Amino acid sequence: MKCPRCNSQYIVKNGHTHTGQQSFKCRDCSRQFVIAPRHQPLEEDTRELIDRLLLEKISLAGIVRATGVSPRWLQYYVNKKLGAVKRQVEVKSKKKGKLTIQCDEMWLFVRDKDNKQWIWLAIDVLTKEIVGVYIGKRDEAGARGLWDSLPAVYRQCAVSYTDFCPSYGIVFPKKRHRAVGKDTGQTNYIERFNNTLRQRISRLGRKTLSFSKKLSNHMGAIWYFIHEYNASLSLN
Known part of the structure; x- marks a missing residue:
């Protein structure tokens, strides 16, 4: 021995x-x-598989069944990973000029439906990058959070297309803000991305057993997906 x-x-x-x-x-x-x-240390291939599964619409219990790890270990791993995700958009640098973004907000809940949260999102019409993210209430503070999350060049130059939520009109510069209806097609990219989020992140399903119990994990899962989504655009 x-x-x-x-x-x-x-x-x-x-x-x-x-x-x-x-x-x-x-x-x-x-x-x-x-x-x-x-209990042996997990192989790197298993960790990479778990990282990929966290980007798909599968519950933690499903990941346990697929990989054979213990529920306790997986929850610890997820808490640590999602807690370390950067809460700031990372996009390609842009020059000042003609920029166009579409903005929208999407309802969700944490733990129970009484704890409503809203994801405020902005997408670059040309590059399809998510350039603004904020999670909070559907009020002026939420619109302000989305505006502050935008890179400086978008705050200086971009024309913003939104729905008729009045908070946008209070926060966004009036000369570069366009409130439009869905029938115009001027917000179709961001609405399509909202659908992608609900299809890919099980925590966002309207009827699901995979809802979050911790707001920090909820936010981390959304940010984790958005970072991977933006990174995938540069590979295409």
């Missing part, structure tokens, strides 16, 4: 684990271990 850390053979028995397995200890490096542990 050798120590899995330093390969020393100076090994002694060290009691038992809570499951009854014999525990050993290395006298040279003090590493404690068991023979044939039940």
Whole structure:
């Protein structure tokens, strides 16, 4: 028998684990271990598969069944990963000039339907990049959050097409703001992206068992998808 850390053979028995397995200890490096542990470190391929599955409309329970990881480990992994996602749009740099964006807001809930949240989104009509994101209430503060999330060049130059939500008219510059109906087709790109979100993120389904219990995870899942979506555009 050798120590899995330093390969020393100076090994002694060290009691038992809570499951009854014999525990050993290395006298040279003090590493404690068991023979044939039940839980092995996950391979990198499994972690990459989990990362891809988090971008699809599949519940955490479904990921557990597909990968064989434990529910407790997966929840810990998801909490850590989504908590570290950057809450700021990353888009290609643009020169000042003629820019056009479409904006819309989409309803969702966290834990229960009494805790309503709204995703405010803006899409670049030319590049199809998501250039603005804010999650909050459907009020002036929400429109302000979306406006502040836009890169500076869009706040300076872009013409914005939105629905008739009055908060847009309060926050967005009047000379570059166009409130239009769905029948005009001037907001069709952002409305289509809203549908993509609901189709790809199980937490956003109107009737689902995969809803979020934590707002931080909810926001992290949305940001995680948007970053991957924008990154995929540069590959096409």
